[in-house]
Amino acid sequence: MKLVIVGGGIAGLAAMQSLVKTGYQVSLIEKSPHLRAYGAGLMLGINAMKVLESLDLSAEVIKRGQSLAAMNIVDETGELIGKSDNAWMEVKTGYKTIGIDRGALHDVLSNELAAGDVRLDATISSLVQRNKKVIITVNDGKDEEYDLLIAADGIHSSIRLLSGDVSQLRYSGYTCWRFVVDRPPSIESEQAYEYWGCGKRFGLVPIGNDRLYCFATVNASVANYHYKNMDMDGFKALFSEFDDVVAGLLEGLSDDVQLIHGDLNDQLALCMQQGRIVFLGDAAHAATPNMGQGAAMALEDVVVLSECLTVEKTVDDALLAYEKHRTPRVKTIRDRSYMIGKVAQWELPLARRLRNALMRMMPQGGLSKDLCKLLLKY
Numbered sequence: 371m372k373l374v375i376v377g378g379g380i381a382g383l384a385a386m387q388s389l390v391k392t393g394y395q396v397s398l399i400e401k402s403p404h405l406r407a408y409g410a411g412l413m414l415g416i417n418a419m420k421v422l423e424s425l426d427l428s429a430e431v432i433k434r435g436q437s438l439a440a441m442n443i444v445d446e447t448g449e450l451i452g453k454s455d456n457a458w459m460e461v462k463t464g465y466k467t468i469g470i471d472r473g474a475l476h477d478v479l480s481n482e483l484a485a486g487d488v489r490l491d492a493t494i495s496s497l498v499q500r501n502k503k504v505i506i507t508v509n510d511g512k513d514e515e516y517d518l519l520i521a522a523d524g525i526h527s528s529i530r531l532l533s534g535d536v537s538q539l540r541y542s543g544y545t546c547w548r549f550v551v552d553r554p555p556s557i558e559s560e561q562a563y564e565y566w567g568c569g570k571r572f573g574l575v576p577i578g579n580d581r582l583y584c585f586a587t588v589n590a591s592v593a594n595y596h597y598k599n600m601d602m603d604g605f606k607a608l609f610s611e612f613d614d615v616v617a618g619l620l621e622g623l624s625d626d627v628q629l630i631h632g633d634l635n636d637q638l639a640l641c642m643q644q645g646r647i648v649f650l651g652d653a654a655h656a657a658t659p660n661m662g663q664g665a666a667m668a669l670e671d672v673v674v675l676s677e678c679l680t681v682e683k684t685v686d687d688a689l690l691a692y693e694k695h696r697t698p699r700v701k702t703i704r705d706r707s708y709m710i711g712k713v714a715q716w717e718l719p720l721a722r723r724l725r726n727a728l729m730r731m732m733p734q735g736g737l738s739k740d741l742c743k744l745l746l747k748y
């Protein structure tokens with residue numbers, strides 16, 4: 371069987387790793403001239419680490435990243451509201467939660483891919499499905515025929531567009547900045563934090579090598595002109611309400627730190643498969659990052675698809691089984707992430723006080739137990 375993957379992000383690279391190992395003939399088409407990650411850092415939950423272990427990549431990811439004992443949710447003064455006890459989850463499941471630089475994760479995922487065929491600076495200009503084949507025209511003008519096209523080309527998937535699918539992005543209501551800096555000594559290497567302020571959040575995630583991934587969100591109209599054009603001083607002023615840890619970090623930020631800015635959306639119209647095209651990762655089911663589960667979902671897609679292709683008698687059966695298996699799962703994560711984001715971004719003082727009080731009353735062990743159960747249920 372001849373397969374082509376479109377998109378060399380987390381989903382595409384992991385799919386390539388998995389399918390080449392299974393013995394398929396696979397090509398990968400990536401539009402960028404390099405296999406390079408866009409973005410700053412990210413957190414890999416226990417389910418992501420389980421998949422990476424099955425691909426023999428977890429040891430390298432652990433080596434390149436930072437094991438995180440906890441993700442602490444705190445209010446603007448730094449007082450604890452709740453936490454995900456990752457150390458406890460590791461004891462229970464054997465899987466760590468890792469903070470990692472996106473570039474480092476990409477290096478690990480692209481390792482030893484020479485065995486396959488990776489084409490950079492390439493895109494698809496047209497696509498037709500005929501007689502259980504997908505015929506694509508690559509930008510160099512050549513037509514190519516495949517038994518299966520794996521679309522892993524991200525939230526703005528052009529394969530969805532070319533195949534006539536309707537994509538429906540939903541704006542979260544808040545915009546986001548991300549950057550990576552040296553980790554100040556005031557932030558312990560194994561502790562991640564998310565500050566919940568008034569319609570704003572600020573996140574701190576150690577990612578190893580004494581580096582720190584930071585993210586910040588604020589409620590905003592879609593494509594807000596002011597935020598899109600905001601400079602470093604504006605950014606510092608916008609997030610000045612948080613405690614000394616964040617204030618110290620902001621104070622030390624120089625103008626040459628690269629702030630990556632963008633609105634956060636999810637995908638309301640899921641699309642898992644269509645004829646001989648199968649969709650993975652954000653192309654299929656982008657979620658807002660409030661649970662830190664987008665990459666994990668992409669990785670889960672990969673193992674489930676590989677398994678369906680191995681176990682089912684025909685490709686058609688495999689794709690149907692993949693869709694059946696994955697749809698409820700990715701929908702749950704997308705919807706829960708959206709809801710958490712909404713609640714975390716509340717502005718009304720009374721509602722926020724009540725929310726924080728209720729969260730503090732919840733048994734902390736219960737939260738980690740529920741999360742653990744949810745994450746490993748795929």
Ligand SMILES: Cc1cc2nc3c(=O)[nH]c(=O)nc-3n(C[C@H](O)[C@H](O)[C@H](O)COP(=O)(O)OP(=O)(O)OC[C@H]3O[C@@H](n4cnc5c(N)ncnc54)[C@H](O)[C@@H]3O)c2cc1C
Nearest residue numbers: 377379380381401413523524651652659662663664665666
């Ligand atoms: C602010 C933020 C924070 C996040 N934090 C986390 C986190 O902590 N943990 C987590 O698990 N997830 C997180 N996520 C989600 C995660 O980043 C995504 O879910 C994940 O990157 C999806 O991977 P992907 O491979 O599906 O898509 P992408 O990473 O978007 O990769 C798509 C690839 O396809 C290529 N491509 C696009 N169009 C074409 C084309 N026409 N032809 C060829 N190639 C093409 C692109 O260049 C790219 O290489 C976060 C997301 C955001 C926005």
